[in-house]
Amino acid sequence: MRSFVTSTFALALALAPAAAFAQTTPPAQPPAGQQPPAAAAPAAPAAPKVGFTAPVGLLLVQVKPDQTATFEEMMGKIKNGVANSADPAVKAQAGSWKYFKATEPAGANVMYIVVIDPAKPDTEYQFLEVLNKTLTDEQKRDPATQDMYKRYAGAIFSMNKLNITPAGGGN
Secondary structure, eight states, X not given: OHHHHHHHHHHHHHHHHHHHTOOXXXXXXXOTTOXXXXXXXXXXXXXXXSOOSSSEEEEEEEEOGGGHHXXXXXXXXXXXXXXXXXXXXXXXXXXXXXXXXXXXXXXXXXXXXXXXXXXXXXXXXOHHHXXXXXXXXXXXXXXXXXXXXXXXXXXXXXXXXXXXXXXXXXX
């Protein structure tokens, strides 16, 4: 499971810049005398890479012991970026991100618990994807941003996701 999550996270890291700057080729003109094909139905939005189906989402993130400051820097950038975003869909996540550092070790790593409350359906919660949505186009093109993404992705040893539903006993 660890290698799957790590591989998926690395793949998302590698593809995030390409997806952010992908350009579409203009459609070819039909030959003279032919009608253009009927417009295709709009594509359904892609499912989130890390999304939740329950009212609350929980991410159990094992961070390499020498990378805790890097992980905490990333979480701070996400929280600040979401809170200050001009995009209403991203800004809607403001206040829902909370993270905690476990006192007990997770093997040789440090366990962080990220709580998304409330978690909204069809919303992306993959760290680098969310962070990318908070950056300006100029920041996205800055080579330092790519270095930042590599540092952040390299800090995480593994991650598990849980959809949780309140079951009483709380507020």
